[in-house]
Amino acid sequence: MSETIAFKPESLAQVHKIIARYPEGRQKSALLPVLHLAQKEFGGWLDVPVMDYVAGLLDIQPIEVYEVATFYTMFNMKPVGKYVLEVCRTGPCMVCGSEKILNHIRTKLNIKDGETTEDGMFTLKPAECLGACGYAPMMQLGKFYHENLTIEKVDEILDLCRQGQVALD
Amino acid sequence: MSKKLLLKDAHIEGIRYFETYRKQGGYTAAEKALKMTPDEILEEVKASGLRGRGGAGFPTGMKWSFLAKPEGVPRHLVVNADESEPGTFKDRYLMEFLPHVLIEGMLISSFCLGSNVSYIYIRGEYSWIPDILEEAIEEAKAAGFLGKNILGTGFDCEIYVQRGGGAYICGEETALLESLEGKRGNPRLKPPFPAVKGLWERPTVVNNVESIAAVVPIIDIGGAEYAKIGVGRSTGTKLISACGNINKPGVYEIDMTITVEEFIYSDEYCGGIPNGKRLKACIPGGSSVPIVPANLLLKTVNGEPRYMNYESLADGGFATGTMMGSGGFIVLDEDQCVVEHTMTLARFYNHESCGQCTPCREGTGWMYKILKKIENGQGKMEDIDLLWDIQRKIEGNTICPLGDAAAWPVAAAIRHFRDEFEWHVKKPELCLTQNYGLANYADPIPAPSV
Numbered sequence: 001m002s003e004t005i006a007f008k009p010e011s012l013a014q015v016h017k018i019i020a021r022y023p024e025g026r027q028k029s030a031l032l033p034v035l036h037l038a039q040k041e042f043g044g045w046l047d048v049p050v051m052d053y054v055a056g057l058l059d060i061q062p063i064e065v066y067e068v069a070t071f072y073t074m075f076n077m078k079p080v081g082k083y084v085l086e087v088c089r090t091g092p093c094m095v096c097g098s099e100k101i102l103n104h105i106r107t108k109l110n111i112k113d114g115e116t117t118e119d120g121m122f123t124l125k126p127a128e129c130l131g132a133c134g135y136a137p138m139m140q141l142g143k144f145y146h147e148n149l150t151i152e153k154v155d156e157i158l159d160l161c162r163q164g165q166v167a168l169d
Numbered sequence: 170m171s172k173k174l175l176l177k178d179a180h181i182e183g184i185r186y187f188e189t190y191r192k193q194g195g196y197t198a199a200e201k202a203l204k205m206t207p208d209e210i211l212e213e214v215k216a217s218g219l220r221g222r223g224g225a226g227f228p229t230g231m232k233w234s235f236l237a238k239p240e241g242v243p244r245h246l247v248v249n250a251d252e253s254e255p256g257t258f259k260d261r262y263l264m265e266f267l268p269h270v271l272i273e274g275m276l277i278s279s280f281c282l283g284s285n286v287s288y289i290y291i292r293g294e295y296s297w298i299p300d301i302l303e304e305a306i307e308e309a310k311a312a313g314f315l316g317k318n319i320l321g322t323g324f325d326c327e328i329y330v331q332r333g334g335g336a337y338i339c340g341e342e343t344a345l346l347e348s349l350e351g352k353r354g355n356p357r358l359k360p361p362f363p364a365v366k367g368l369w370e371r372p373t374v375v376n377n378v379e380s381i382a383a384v385v386p387i388i389d390i391g392g393a394e395y396a397k398i399g400v401g402r403s404t405g406t407k408l409i410s411a412c413g414n415i416n417k418p419g420v421y422e423i424d425m426t427i428t429v430e431e432f433i434y435s436d437e438y439c440g441g442i443p444n445g446k447r448l449k450a451c452i453p454g455g456s457s458v459p460i461v462p463a464n465l466l467l468k469t470v471n472g473e474p475r476y477m478n479y480e481s482l483a484d485g486g487f488a489t490g491t492m493m494g495s496g497g498f499i500v501l502d503e504d505q506c507v508v509e510h511t512m513t514l515a516r517f518y519n520h521e522s523c524g525q526c527t528p529c530r531e532g533t534g535w536m537y538k539i540l541k542k543i544e545n546g547q548g549k550m551e552d553i554d555l556l557w558d559i560q561r562k563i564e565g566n567t568i569c570p571l572g573d574a575a576a577w578p579v580a581a582a583i584r585h586f587r588d589e590f591e592w593h594v595k596k597p598e599l600c601l602t603q604n605y606g607l608a609n610y611a612d613p614i615p616a617p618s619v
Contacts, residue, residue: 003340021288021329023243026369031351032334036293064351071353071523072291090517091255091456091510092412092499128517129255129337129456130294133497135420143296157380 005053006063011041015057027058031068034058035075040169045076073127081116081123083161083168086140089126092133101137102126104151108158121162142168171424171437172398174386174406174486175379176277179266185301187308190269193363196314198388202277203322205388210281214384216392223249223340223377224455224495235364236282237372244372246284248381249345250291253337255456255517256497259408261376264291264298264418267382268305272328274381276314277388279326282374286327287379290345293333293597325585337521342375344523355525356569377495379408399425403478407496413451414502416440424476429453430467432477433500435595436499446502450585453482454494456514457574459581460507461491506604507589511582512540518575525569532559533575540579543590546597553590557583 002136014161015034022029034054035046042050045157046069048062055062067154070073083094085105102113105124109117116123135147139154144167146157190196202210202428215230236244248271254258263271279287290300306328309315317325327541331349333339339348343357346368367373383405387395396404403425412418415433417440423432431492432438432447442448448463470489475481479493501510519533539556542548560576567573583590589605 006503021286021331023369026350028351029331029349032293032348033332035334036332053331058351060351067332067353068351072293072336074335090513091452094510094513095499095501097507127294128520129253131252131258131261131292133256133258133412133499136412136418140294145297 003044004070005049006055007037007041007103011037017026019027019058028060029044029057030062031060031065032072035065035069039075044080044082047102079116081121083121083141083166084123084125086125086127086130086139088128088130088132090129093129093136096136098137100151101149101154104159108155122158142167144168171427172406173422174390174395175267175270175382176420176422177407178334180595183264184383185268185305187269187305187312190432191312191443194389195269196236196273196309196312198271198385199276199307200320202388203280203320203324207281210277210388213387213392214281217383217387217395218367218392218402219380219383219387219395220402220404220479221377222379222383222407224457226493229376229383230381232364233278233282233374235362236374236566237365238283239372242371243285243369244283244340245374246275246279246282246287247345247349247368247373247375248287248289248378249340249342250289250295250378250451251309251337251340251345251513252295252495253292253331253521254495255341256452256499257410257455257495258412259410259420259496261295262410263300263378263382263408264295264302265478269309270382270385270581271302271378271507272305272315274311274384275328276319276326277384278374278376278381279328280324284374285325286329286410288349289328289330289366290339290349291332292339293335296332298532299330302526306330336523337517337524338571341571342570344598345375346373355523356571358568370428400476400478401480403480407477407493409496409498411498411500413498413500414442414446414505414561415500415570416443420457423477425476426587427477427545428467429465429475429477431480432498439498439500442500442502442523442543446504447607448500449503449505450501450507452491452497452499453579454492454503455476455497456499456517457570457577458485458492458494459490460511460585461489461581463584465489465585485575488584491581501516503607504604506544506600507582507586508540508544508593508600510604511578512537512544514578515575518571518578522571522575526572528563528566528573529575532563532572535559536575543593544600546593546600548590548594548597550594551589553583553587553594 051065138147211241219229220226260266344354348354363373515537519537524530560579593600
């Protein structure tokens with residue numbers, strides 16, 4: 001385990017608070033919430049040393065962390081941009097024009113699905129249903145949903161991102 | 170106008186907060202319940218006829234009565250807030266705007282089931298909602314409705330919120346429990362059922378958000394009164410999340426006595442289809458339930474009006490009917506391409522298959538590839554039969570219902586829209602620039618009478 005990897009004290013306190021939600025000896029149940037915390041604190045993705053650190057904190061084997069982290073789509077296994085644009089494209093969003101939104105972003109940022117812009121600002125991730133079907137098309141940016149998107153609204157959001165004015169948390 | 174039970178106060182500013190909720194009569198059902206015995210609460214839930222609102226529609230009271238009660242072994246209530254079915258966003262509405270209805274329902278349900286520690290497992294993408302729920306939990310705790318010795322009854326109850334990591338399969342109850350234990354969301358073999366061996370092998374009840382919220386009005390007005398609302402075995406009210414080609418998408422509470430036609434066309438609900446377009450088809454219960462063409466959606470095969478309830482929507486079985494499911498109501502107008510829509514759903518199920526069972530792991534990807542070919546004008550006529558064959562080999566052959574959920578949309582699309590699939594194969598160039606629309610449609614679609 002790298003010695004340079006460690007949660008900030010307030011995050012570590014949060015980890016212990018999460019572990020306390022479960023019966024003694026069931027601290028593995030804290031894995032998903034702790035991975036969310038780790039991803040947020042350690043650069044938006046989970047590299048092996050970070051996952052090993054989490055395994056140590058929860059007193060479980062590293063493989064138990066790897067198999068979980070790679071199973072769930074919200075955990076990034078490679079570096080991502082500052083803003084991860086997760087655009088829903090399933091069923092109802094498709095009906096309401098999500099493909100147009102995706103194509104616009106692909107063209108405007110000159111990236112393909114899963115890629116990050118050269119300046120490290122944006123990553124595009126098409127998503128499969130984000131539970132905003134009545135407010136489609138939509139995308140998730142950090143903690144929040146941006147709904148009823150139009151091309152103009154997307155442009156505005158991207159501009160605000162560049163100005164650092166879009167909240168992620 | 171439908172009777173409202175869950176959303177009756179949704180319009181009130183600040184209803185998200187304890188003080189306002191309490192002023193509107195919030196937590197009086199909990200006070201009432203805590204003076205009853207757990208068995209009396211269970212009898213009220215049974216009398217209500219409440220059916221699980223997550224999609225399966227299994228009677229909630231019966232499910233609760235299966236809970237094992239071994240001496241000295243803790244039991245748990247786990248609320249399934251993993252809502253990830255395309256078309257379904259009703260639980261999000263409840264949690265975001267009326268969190269105390271869920272917390273109060275959990276308190277009553279936990280008391281009935283003997284759960285001193287209950288969990289809400291919420292899909293990870295709803296990442297702002299845990300804050301809302303945790304705030305509501307803290308408020309309830311500060312007011313003495315959670316924590317130790319609640320209202321002096323000696324009953325202790327803590328509620329915790331757990332975020333998932335983004336996996337549709339975790340909506341399946343045993344996969345959810347695996348995930349809550351910090352593992353991959355692989356469904357478990359049943360039996361044993363969670364009621365016997367659930368979370369950490371302890372007896373556990375897993376219920377949908379809306380089901381648990383419904384316990385509040387059930388205790389409030391009594392199970393028998395609740396059962397008088399609705400019709401037949403579709404008792405009480407149901408939240409419907411409506412989306413797609415409609416004028417007023419959103420979450421509606423209905424009492425299950427209205428017709429599908431009223432729901433789509435009346436101003437009280439969806440407000441009709443934009444730009445005067447004609448209705449082509451609908452998926453009324455979330456993406457996994459069979460799509461039905463307009464003529465079979467509005468009327469049953471016997472020419473009776475189709476109603477928004479469990480029995481009427483299922484009338485005729487899958488051949489001519491569909492399911493209430495989760496109430497995720499997706500409307501498609503005449504410009505929508507059924508092949509493309511089915512392809513996106515196949516892609517979804519392929520993406521979300523946990524990979525544990527071969528028919529699901531391999532079959533969902535195979536169906537997606539074939540549908541993509543047909544949609545892109547590269548399909549062959551035999552591909553349609555192959556698709557039919559693959560979905561039949563998935564259905565019923567997997568540990569959990571995701572296999573069925575992946576198979577049914579494909580089966581129904583071919584069953585009702587085979588002409589459109591064949592048109593894609595016969596007119597490969599045309600299908601890239603045009604939609605099949607309602608051409609050669611089997612039956613004329615009636616003009617709305619509402």
